Amino acid sequence: MKRLHLTLLVLGLLATSLALVVYKVNVLGFPLKPAQTVDNWVVEARVAFEPSGGALTARLALPDDPPGFGILDENFISRGYGLTTAQQGENREAQWTTRTPSGRQVLYYRATVYELNRERPAPPYPGPVSVPDYDEPYRSAALALLDSVRDRSADITSFASVLVSDLNSPAPDENAALFIQRNASDADKVRTTIELLAGARIPARMVHGITLTDWARQAAPLAWLEVHNTREWVPINPHTGTAGYPDNFLVWWYGDREPLLVDRANRPEISFAVTRNIHDAIDVAEQRAQLMDSRVVDFSLFGLPVQTQNMYRVLLMVPVGALIIVLLRNVVGIQTFGTFMPVLIALSFRETQLLGGIILFTLIVSLGLAIRFYLEHLKLLLVPRLASVVIVVIMLMAGISILSHNLGIEQGLSLALFPMVILAMTIERMSLVWEEHSPADAIKQGLGSLAVAAVSYLIMINRQLEHLIFVFPELLLIVLALTLLLGRYTGYRLTELLRFRALKAP
Incomplete structure (x- = not known):
């Protein structure tokens, strides 16, 4: 029953995650690649006329759910006019009204459209039409x-x-x-x-309709x-x-009629203009979700302040790093100091870069380990000893940063980004392994921690993966499902296969 429960839980997590991702990609149009752009067009109708006296009404046909396109935004420029939009038969119309216009009037309608292929409801069949009464011949x-x-x-x-x-x-x-x-x-x-x-x-x-081109002053x-x-x-x-x-054909209105109808006006004119824009695909997807009244975007990370978004771009990669640790420890068999220390060190490598981070980490741990062995001779209690190690680690970090700055090595300045408490605990743990087991075991676990941190860093800095996790945080449910599955793994580790290869039957 327990195994069935875990299986159902994993399948539920996978199904939920994949369903949300498919919905956000296929329906809302969220991009799967970073820095992806979407083409859209700004179409403009310019209406001009000369009032002939009295109250005036101008009606303009508007695009209404055009096939193959969606409308992101609409703007009306008509100062001093009342404006309403309504459905008139097969067309949607804007109706401008004013009581006492004077001088030549110019009104504008502007819409931003984008390509959108979606299922449209089937219109009712109007039925057979009447046969016209043709004259001979x-x-x-x-x-x-x-x-x-x-x-x-x-x-x-x-x-x-x-x-x-x-x-x-x-x-x-x-x-x-x-x-x-x-x-x-x-x-x-x-x-x-x-x-x-x-x-x-x-x-x-x-x-x-009009053809959407890169630029057309008169379409x-x-x-x-x-x-x-x-x-x-x-x-x-x-x-x-x-x-x-x-x-790129945008249907504007239906029927054998003029797009502009003006009462009490002379010389009505209408002209269309088109220009092509390139927008960020995420911005377009957010606007599309708002137009569709989708609640998914209300719970997305894009509604947070930019500073908080940047923080979560880093934090959301921690579960990925944790999955890498589980895989390397439980399946491969690499020994590390602690469970999450390599992930935190990998996060520090984002600022120090990999080679510089490894050198600085090795240097600070080596010096701290020497100080820790000295403190052992003082016979201190555990908590004061750990506090002393933290203080020494901070002093070493400050000293190395000052020295590297004077030598012109700017990478040393990023040493302050290392988690000092984790460094102190690593030094304490390494010293205990050194004393209770052997220096070889301590060094092996230290090198294993660095190797896992390096692998986690290389995966966590992948821009494509970072984009997917931030735009689709529901993918963390898949990470959780894989972690739960690995939690039931009881087979041999790869290192154990190498270790006990001598016992393999001939």
């Missing part, structure tokens, strides 16, 4: 064209694609040529296609076609008939 040509397209298509999507291809063919047949207008705009082409699709009772609509909206295949709206290129939107 358009009626006969439309029916003949639709019959020809139907024979060469397999479903609604391919029907629309074949029809668009026929209308854009360099050598159209006589039926398609009747509906082709010379120098027709994209919107005119889409209108013609929608009218012909209605002859086959296929629901279709016009979509307007012209593009008209696109969408048809409903009874399950979802499928975008169709009005020039080629291919399904799908082009890369």
